Amino acid sequence: MEKFEKLTGIAAPMPLVNIDTDMIIPKQFLKTIKRSGLGVHAFDEMRYLADGTENPDFVLNKPQYREAQILVAGDNFGCGSSREHAPWALADFGVKAVISTSFADIFYNNCFKNGMLPIVLPQEAVDVLMKDAEKGSNARMTVDLENQTVTTSDGESFAFELDPFRKHCLMNGLDDIGLTMEKVTAIDSFESQSAQSRPWV
Amino acid sequence: MSGKTLYDKIWDAHVVQQDEDGTCLLYIDRHLVHEVTSPQAFEGLRLAGRKVRAPGRTIAVPDHNVPTTLDRAKGIENEESRIQVEALDRNARDFGVHYYPVDDVRQGIVHIVGPEQGWTLPGMTVVCGDSHTATHGAFGALAHGIGTSEVEHVLATQTLIQKKSKNMKVEITGQLAPGVTAKDITLSVIGATGTAGGTGYVIEYCGEAIRSLSMEGRMTVCNMAIEGGARAGLIAPDETTFAYVQGRPHAPKGAQFEAALAWWKTLYSDDDAHWDKVVTLRGEDIAPVVTWGTSPEDVLPITAAVPAPADFKGGKVEAAQRALDYMGLKPGQKLTDIAIDTVFIGSCTNGRIEDLRAAAAILKGKKIKDGMRAMVVPGSGLVRAQAEEEGLAQIFLDAGFEWRLAGCSMCLAMNPDQLSPGERCAATSNRNFEGRQGKGGRTHLMSPAMAAAAAITGRLTDVRDLMTEPAQA
Numbered sequence: 001m002e003k004f005e006k007l008t009g010i011a012a013p014m015p016l017v018n019i020d021t022d023m024i025i026p027k028q029f030l031k032t033i034k035r036s037g038l039g040v041h042a043f044d045e046m047r048y049l050a051d052g053t054e055n056p057d058f059v060l061n062k063p064q065y066r067e068a069q070i071l072v073a074g075d076n077f078g079c080g081s082s083r084e085h086a087p088w089a090l091a092d093f094g095v096k097a098v099i100s101t102s103f104a105d106i107f108y109n110n111c112f113k114n115g116m117l118p119i120v121l122p123q124e125a126v127d128v129l130m131k132d133a134e135k136g137s138n139a140r141m142t143v144d145l146e147n148q149t150v151t152t153s154d155g156e157s158f159a160f161e162l163d164p165f166r167k168h169c170l171m172n173g174l175d176d177i178g179l180t181m182e183k184v185t186a187i188d189s190f191e192s193q194s195a196q197s198r199p200w201v
Numbered sequence: 202m203s204g205k206t207l208y209d210k211i212w213d214a215h216v217v218q219q220d221e222d223g224t225c226l227l228y229i230d231r232h233l234v235h236e237v238t239s240p241q242a243f244e245g246l247r248l249a250g251r252k253v254r255a256p257g258r259t260i261a262v263p264d265h266n267v268p269t270t271l272d273r274a275k276g277i278e279n280e281e282s283r284i285q286v287e288a289l290d291r292n293a294r295d296f297g298v299h300y301y302p303v304d305d306v307r308q309g310i311v312h313i314v315g316p317e318q319g320w321t322l323p324g325m326t327v328v329c330g331d332s333h334t335a336t337h338g339a340f341g342a343l344a345h346g347i348g349t350s351e352v353e354h355v356l357a358t359q360t361l362i363q364k365k366s367k368n369m370k371v372e373i374t375g376q377l378a379p380g381v382t383a384k385d386i387t388l389s390v391i392g393a394t395g396t397a398g399g400t401g402y403v404i405e406y407c408g409e410a411i412r413s414l415s416m417e418g419r420m421t422v423c424n425m426a427i428e429g430g431a432r433a434g435l436i437a438p439d440e441t442t443f444a445y446v447q448g449r450p451h452a453p454k455g456a457q458f459e460a461a462l463a464w465w466k467t468l469y470s471d472d473d474a475h476w477d478k479v480v481t482l483r484g485e486d487i488a489p490v491v492t493w494g495t496s497p498e499d500v501l502p503i504t505a506a507v508p509a510p511a512d513f514k515g516g517k518v519e520a521a522q523r524a525l526d527y528m529g530l531k532p533g534q535k536l537t538d539i540a541i542d543t544v545f546i547g548s549c550t551n552g553r554i555e556d557l558r559a560a561a562a563i564l565k566g567k568k569i570k571d572g573m574r575a576m577v578v579p580g581s582g583l584v585r586a587q588a589e590e591e592g593l594a595q596i597f598l599d600a601g602f603e604w605r606l607a608g609c610s611m612c613l614a615m616n617p618d619q620l621s622p623g624e625r626c627a628a629t630s631n632r633n634f635e636g637r638q639g640k641g642g643r644t645h646l647m648s649p650a651m652a653a654a655a656a657i658t659g660r661l662t663d664v665r666d667l668m669t670e671p672a673q674a
Contacts, residue, residue: 016523017516018396018496022634027615031266031281033240033288035349045636074516076397079430080634081613082238082332084348102397105366105432106332106346113350123515163364165224176350177249180358183218183226187254187360190217190228198214200453200461201230201325 002115003173004145007096009069011141012059013133017074021107024078024086038085039092060093064136070143072126072133073100077118078107087114097143099150101126112166115173117143119150125158132156145171204471206368207437208403211343211468215326217360227363230325231342232355233311234261234298236289237615238330242353243292252296254359259298260320263289264310265615267303269578269605274304282616296356309581309607312336312549316420317581319449323438323465328355333549333631334433335426339419340446341438341468343403346427366432367477369402370470373410375484380665382489382559383418384551384629384648386410387425389487392500394480399431402478405470406436410484416445417555424550425631428497437469489664491536492633492646494524499633503651503663507534527635528643529623536661539645543626544575544656545638546649547605548612551629552580554587556649560629561593563653563667569601570659576603576618578610600656614639627655 029041047058054061060068071077071090077100078086087110090098097117111118121129132139132152139153145167151157169176180187194201205213217226232255239261246253253259266282267273277283286303293300301308307318312333315321321337327344328334330352337344351361371390391398404426411422419436426434436442443462446452453461488502499521501508509532510521525532530539546552546560557577569575577597579585585607588594594604611618612630620626620642629652633644645661654662 015516015519017520018498020496020632020634022632022637026636026640027613030237030615031279031285033244033285035241045640074520076400076430079396080332080632082330082334082346082348084238084241084330084350087348102400104397104430105400106348106427110348110350113348163224164222165220165362176362177245177251177354177357180226180354180360180362184358186218186226187228187358191359194228198324198461198464200457201322 001173001175004096004115004117004170006142006144006146007069008140008142010065010067010137011070011072011129011133012065012068013130014059014071014073015130018076018079019073020080021078021083021086022080025083025089030083030085035088036092038089039094042089042093067094069094069096070141071095071098072129073098075101077103079104082106084110084113087111087116091116099126099129112170113176115170117145117170119143119160121150121158121160128152128156203475204473206470206474207341207405207435207468208343208368209474211324211326212365214324223364225363225365226360227326229328229355229359229361230258231315231320231327232259233315233327233329233334234259234352235265235311235329235331236263236285237265238349239292239352240285240288241349242356243296245353246356251357253298253356256297258359259356260315261289261293261298262301262308262311262314263303265609265613267608268616269608269610269618271606273606306582306586309584310549310552310609312424313552313580313584316340317449317583319446319452322446322452322461323442324468328361332427333424336420336424336549338423338426338434339416339436340442341435343433343435345433366403367401368475369399369404369431369478370476371404371406372408372479372481373406373484374408374481375410376413377410377484377487380489380650380668381487382648382650383414383421385487385490387422388490388492388497388500388646389482390480391425391429391497392490393482394429396428396496396498397430399426399429402431404429404431404434406434411436412439415555416441417553420553421550425497428631438465489648489651491651491661493528493530493536494521495527495633495635496520496524497631497633497646499524501536503536503661505536507532507536537663539661540659541625541627541645541655541661542574543620543624544573544652545611545626545628545630546576546652547578547580547610548630549580550631551649552578552584554584556629557584557588557593560649560653561596563650563664564600564657565596567600567657569656573601573656573659575601575656576605578605579607581607611638613637627652627661
């Protein structure tokens with residue numbers, strides 16, 4: 001997995017609340033058996049018109065946001081299904097961090113498995129960042145994972161909380177399965193104890 | 202020291218290892234797998250030369266892509282769907298996991314098959330690459346959805362890296378009024394707490410109205426815990442649970458059952474357990490409800506009118522306006538004046554036998570409105586067979602419904618069962634998101650009895666106006 005350390009880039013404002021996984025990647029694109037290539041379908045129904053051409057009103061189609069690497073979004077981003085296709089699509093589009101007041105649990109987990117950082121901040125902070133994002137491509141926002149801060153183009157900084165283990169994995173690009181495989185003895189011993197205490201399982 | 206919640210007890214029984222910062226390695230007893238969220242995980246195993254650690258604890262069934270028309274033996278027309286189902290066939294065979302292929306009578310929606318076959322038992326940890334895994338919480342099992350990377354992690358290690366959620370109690374006191382069902386409970390809770398109200402929590406549903414529900418009803422309640430933002434929903438196991446489990450193909454038998462039962466009976470929240478959040482609703486106050494918008498929190502009693510964006514605060518004002526535009530509704534319009542085109546009865550929320558009984562009780566001897574498209578998609582082949590044996594299928598057919606084969610179908614429209622742009626559907630499923638049932642499709646969520654009532658009148662309808670005897674489920 002790619003390491004995440006510090007990112008300075010364009011942030012796109014998406015103030016809508018409850019942006020769900022069906023919006024991020026509609027079901028017709030879940031039929032793939034690959035992880036790659038979903039970026040072109042990210043936000044498909046908002047991004048493209050009925051004839052397949054781009055909807056010029058959709059934020060990520062506007063010239064100043066086409067290279068956005070950060071999304072500043074309304075509350076409860078990523079609600080809905082468990083589809084990891086949602087972070088796959090965002091990552092493939094080029095998004096590396098999403099900022100909101102809250103995230104749906106499974107989407108939040110899925111981000112970390114793909115080198116993407118979801119940042120939870122209070123409403124007041126998100127309001128300021130949303131305004132900053134509205135300035136377009138001249139305003140670069142900075143996400144500093146090591147120091148756990150987001151800084152606006154004007155230099156206003158907000159600290160965010162993050163689980164230390166998740167931070168460690170993200171900063172070092174660590175693969176969860178590899179880490180867990182190192183604990184195989186503990187898993188073996190749990191299984192043999194469990195075979196005694198809960199033999200019906 | 203305070204006592205433990207049911208969630209605490211199940212959690213503690215599954216911790217393989219705990220780090221200093223509270224990160225745990227949690228053992229997974231059952232891993233359910235379907236064709237949409239697993240191919241990349243199996244591919245990951247192959248690339249790394251890894252095996253499935255516990256194939257005997259892994260159960261696979263295709264459900265999302267499968268056609269539900271009676272001619273499905275001829276194969277899947279859509280190439281991508283077919284490839285995905287074929288990939289599951291191959292992966293199940295290559296890695297040696299339990300498998301119910303499309304042509305097996307036990308095939309169906311993964312969350313209906315698991316409990317039906319006795320794979321889901323009280324006190325277990327159950328995961329699946331599907332958010333509606335919450336369904337299994339009805340047995341007092343800790344069950345939740347995971348992404349594909351975590352599917353691969355569970356396949357390889359039979360564990361998950363987890364941090365514990367907070368404890369939330371949702372109590373439904375008293376009894377439900379006639380015509381009010383488990384679906385109305387779960388939608389009303391989301392209406393009260395919002396779709397992010399449960400974020401960071403595991404919910405335990407309790408109270409007299411929950412105790413009075415059948416296992417089918419409890420599964421409906423827990424199924425939508427995810428729509429309320431919770432990691433999982435739980436209901437403490439009791440005699441209703443034990444009676445449902447006993448005798449199922451993969452449930453313990455004889456002395457093993459007795460041993461299991463002794464442990465299962467300890468699975469309840471202690472009186473002095475600590476709750477981080479408590480929500481209480483009076484069962485008597487819950488009405489038959491429908492959704493009007495494009496979020497499961499957009500819930501109102503059927504007797505209400507469409508709200509105005511100005512009724513909301515913050516970001517929800519814009520979201521409500523967008524929802525009204527998408528749904529083609531005007532503020533102040535009575536919900537019972539909304540005409541519908543289509544009725545869908547099915548899904549992991551409401552595709553069990555009791556749901557079909559409740560719908561059939563309303564439809565018996567009646568016809569659906571002229572021009573209405575209506576379908577029943579049983580949750581599994583065995584539900585379908587039982588409904589045929591009970592005469593329910595004939596009631597649906599006589600009323601003008603299509604009687605389909607088992608699958609996820611129009612709940613998420615990955616197979617050919619889809620809405621057209623602007624088509625308005627009364628659905629017993631779980632999500633009313635934009636485009637969920639087909640691009641431009643408009644979804645109103647409700648109970649099976651309410652969906653049956655809507656099929657008869659051709660508009661959203663208060664089922665209590667059509668009831669000759671109390672609806673169940």
